[in-house]
Amino acid sequence: MPAVTTTGAADACLAVPPLNLGGQFADLRSELLAELTAVAESGYYVLGPKVTAFEEDLARYCGTAYAVGVSSGTDALLLALMALGIGPGDEVIVPTFTFFATAGVVSRVGARPVMCDIDPQTFNLDVRQAAALITPRTKALIPVHLYGQLADLDALLPVAARHGVPIVEDAAQAIGAQDATGRRAGSFGTFGALSFYPTKNLGALGDAGALLMSSAELAELARKLRIHGSGHTYYHERVGGNFRIDALQAALLRIKLAHLERWTAERRARAARYNALIAEAGLAPEFVQLPSERHGRHVYHQYVLRAQRRDELVAFLKERKIGAAVYYPLPLHLQQCFAELGYRAGAFPHAEQAAREVVALPIYPELTESQQQAVVAALTAFYRR
Numbered sequence: 001m002p003a004v005t006t007t008g009a010a011d012a013c014l015a016v017p018p019l020n021l022g023g024q025f026a027d028l029r030s031e032l033l034a035e036l037t038a039v040a041e042s043g044y045y046v047l048g049p050k051v052t053a054f055e056e057d058l059a060r061y062c063g064t065a066y067a068v069g070v071s072s073g074t075d076a077l078l079l080a081l082m083a084l085g086i087g088p089g090d091e092v093i094v095p096t097f098t099f100f101a102t103a104g105v106v107s108r109v110g111a112r113p114v115m116c117d118i119d120p121q122t123f124n125l126d127v128r129q130a131a132a133l134i135t136p137r138t139k140a141l142i143p144v145h146l147y148g149q150l151a152d153l154d155a156l157l158p159v160a161a162r163h164g165v166p167i168v169e170d171a172a173q174a175i176g177a178q179d180a181t182g183r184r185a186g187s188f189g190t191f192g193a194l195s196f197y198p199t200k201n202l203g204a205l206g207d208a209g210a211l212l213m214s215s216a217e218l219a220e221l222a223r224k225l226r227i228h229g230s231g232h233t234y235y236h237e238r239v240g241g242n243f244r245i246d247a248l249q250a251a252l253l254r255i256k257l258a259h260l261e262r263w264t265a266e267r268r269a270r271a272a273r274y275n276a277l278i279a280e281a282g283l284a285p286e287f288v289q290l291p292s293e294r295h296g297r298h299v300y301h302q303y304v305l306r307a308q309r310r311d312e313l314v315a316f317l318k319e320r321k322i323g324a325a326v327y328y329p330l331p332l333h334l335q336q337c338f339a340e341l342g343y344r345a346g347a348f349p350h351a352e353q354a355a356r357e358v359v360a361l362p363i364y365p366e367l368t369e370s371q372q373q374a375v376v377a378a379l380t381a382f383y384r385r
């Protein structure tokens with residue numbers, strides 16, 4: 001990722017890349033390189049003491065008793081479903097407006113993803129509809145804390161408890177999101193899945209993830225399933241997979257975790273600044289709708305507007321070298337690979353409308369005020385031209 005170039009504050013042609021991973025590395029360069037060297041010299045490259053130390057810090061940060069480091073956020077979700085024994089004949093309720101992995105893992109264990117619409121305010125699971133979709137075959141609910149905002153867990157937890165259905169939180173985008181009491185994403189459900197894909201708020205230098213839980217038994221099971229269901233080498237109690245995390249990623253993530261609260265504050269400050277700049281420019285609510293913050297502390301993995309003439313706007317911003325993106329252009333119930341589930345266009349109108357309207361503006365701790373001004377100047381130029 002190229003370094004961000006900053007020029008004058010009034011420069012409306014300022015390039016604003018979608019990410020600045022190189023900037024974050026430069027800030028922590030000596031700490032990260034020291035860890036990299038330590039791991040390289042230790043000869044301990046997969047699991048081991050660096051992983052255990054990271055898991056302990058991560059569980060403390062997230063407010064769970066245990067964290068199990070794994071190979072990706074996708075594998076964390078898959079591992080959770082395997083640990084719950086979900087398979088053919090079972091149903092798992094997922095929002096249709098999310099990253100593919102949330103539902104993909106359900107199919108991979110042979111179960112049926114049951115799609116659910118979203119709350120148009122938060123883009124998260126519509127809990128009332130989810131409750132109505134529960135059947136005797138429902139074996140898990142996967143709320144997604146999309147863009148870094150908690151799903152409505154106050155409403156969902158009692159529904160899940162009433163039906164005895166476990167919750168697997170897809171907290172891939174939401175590490176550090178918390179409710180009004182300070183309880184954090186990933187600590188509400190039976191399991192919480194995190195992704196450390198490089199672009200995430202806590203990003204590895206490659207793929208990595210973690211599964212959170214507070215049951216000692218489930219932690220032990222997850223650790224076994226992570227290494228092919230093996231408690232003792234070459235003796236397999238269950239069929240698991242290779243879901244191991246590299247020592248190097250764990251060591252680097254542990255260094256970065258110590259900076260996460262500051263980065264979250266910086267993301268939130270930039271979201272507040274976008275809100276103010278867009279309001280000052282008079283663009284909301286006439287042309288765009290600002291993100292809402294309804295369920296505690298939003299960590300702004302993405303800063304997402306609803307925008308009129310969204311596709312034209314994205315093309316206009318891209319021409320001006322502003323890294324706008326659409327998460328996600330097609331809800332999962334309309335994806336080709338899920339055609340056999342039999343959903344039709346129009347089945348989930350809020351998700352389908354969101355897919356037509358959302359646009360994510362660049363947001364990261366290194367984003368400068370002049371870059372944000374340039375983004376809002378470009379929005380203004382598009383709508384007022």
Ligand SMILES: Cc1ncc(COP(=O)(O)O)c(C=O)c1O
Pocket residue numbers: 072073074075098099101102144170172173194195196197207208209
């Ligand atoms: C909501 C959601 N779930 C799951 C994942 C999967 O995580 P990973 O890419 O680490 O496998 C992601 C990653 O983009 C995500 O955004």
